[in-house]
Amino acid sequence: MLFPISQRAEELRERVAAFMEEHVYPAEREYHDYVGSQPSRWVIPPIMEELKRKAKAQGLWNLFVPKHHDPAALTNVEYGVICEVMGRSPIGAEPFNCSAPDTGNMETLIRYADEEQKAKWLTPLLEGEIRSCFAMTEPAVASSDATNIRTEIRREGDNYIVNGRKWWITGAPDPRCRISILMGKTDPAAEKHRQQSMILVPMDTPGVTVVRPLTVFGYDDAPHGHAEIVYDNVRVPASNILLGEGRGFEIAQGRLGPGRIHHCMRSIGVAERALESLCRRALSRNAFGGPIADQGVTRHVIAESRMEIDQARLLTLQAAQMMDTVGNKAARAAIAMIKVVAPNVACRVADRAIQVHGAGGLSEDFHLAFAYAHSRTLRLADGPDEVHRDTVAKIELKKHQGANAGGAGH
The missing domain is CATH 1.10.540.10 (Acyl-CoA dehydrogenase/oxidase, N-terminal domain)
Structure with a gap:
């Protein structure tokens, strides 16, 4: 292997x-x-x-x-x-x-x-007794740049007071959700990446209001869901701060690397099941005198799907191996690459499977419509594709900074 x-x-x-x-x-x-x-x-x-x-x-x-x-x-x-x-x-x-x-x-x-x-x-x-959410994205700012986050975490004696509005907070509508890890600003005057902190905010704290569940292409993803939340003068003990003030970005980087591997491998699982469904449907349905599987266009999308899935898996496992052997920081480019590649592959394969299933593929009689909606969501979760592509490009360009331009073609 x-x-x-x-x-x-x-x-x-x-x-x-x-x-x-x-x-x-x-x-x-x-x-x-x-x-x-x-x-x-x-x-x-x-x-x-x-x-x-x-x-x-x-x-x-x-x-x-x-x-x-x-x-x-x-x-x-x-x-x-x-x-x-x-x-x-x-x-x-x-x-x-x-x-x-x-x-x-x-x-x-x-x-x-x-x-x-x-x-x-x-x-x-x-123990699986409770569930949790991670409150980072905000409706009022472009949260793809997390330095934009405006939610205020203000020290007041032995407490912090939290004020802000978050949305797309996955898991917040779940009745078992008891705790949110919230990212906000403790010091707007600090260095750009030291302004933010993370703090533990119990969901039953006065001033925490789940305004509404949000839908993804019409799916509410109940009973887990995604919510818009208002934090209105939410008072929590100062001991709820994680690691100390100004450490929010440090914590975020430590948190997101492994999570992105998990998202990507789950996406590959989604794509594999979609391809299996595509093949079974193509073999079992006849059109224009024979099985759909005999049509060249169908075989083309099957082949493309197999190649793309295997490429995505290899790239994701390479990122995982780098994390295991040289650490998350050294694996940064690989992690960014898989975060673009895996959800896009899952989207394409699910879309092809929907097409082979015909109108039925759009319905909830099959798993494909939800698979597509969920995979499309992951192109934004944990950072949009554009941010990850930018990361890859910066790392690639850095390899060539200072190189002799005249020797580039040799």
């Missing part, structure tokens, strides 16, 4: 795949039907809690945990191949307590929280 994994990791991957086949895929319809049949869509389907109990009992739990928390934990490459399997289902990660944004938030708490903060918030998150 180009990216070898341990026997233990391979066994875990096989066990997760078997769990998905036996329990998760069959539960998808029941999960979504339950949410749609309730007076409020913001309720937790009992089938999910049952899946979590089963996965936990089988030891398929918290597989994302990083090595700096547990030396016996999986490497980024090892977790990546397992994460791909989970990503094949829209409900595939949660049974294993490996859902975003909780994994990123738990990693943040593992890396940067003090012991009191860990006891209060990390422990119940690791």
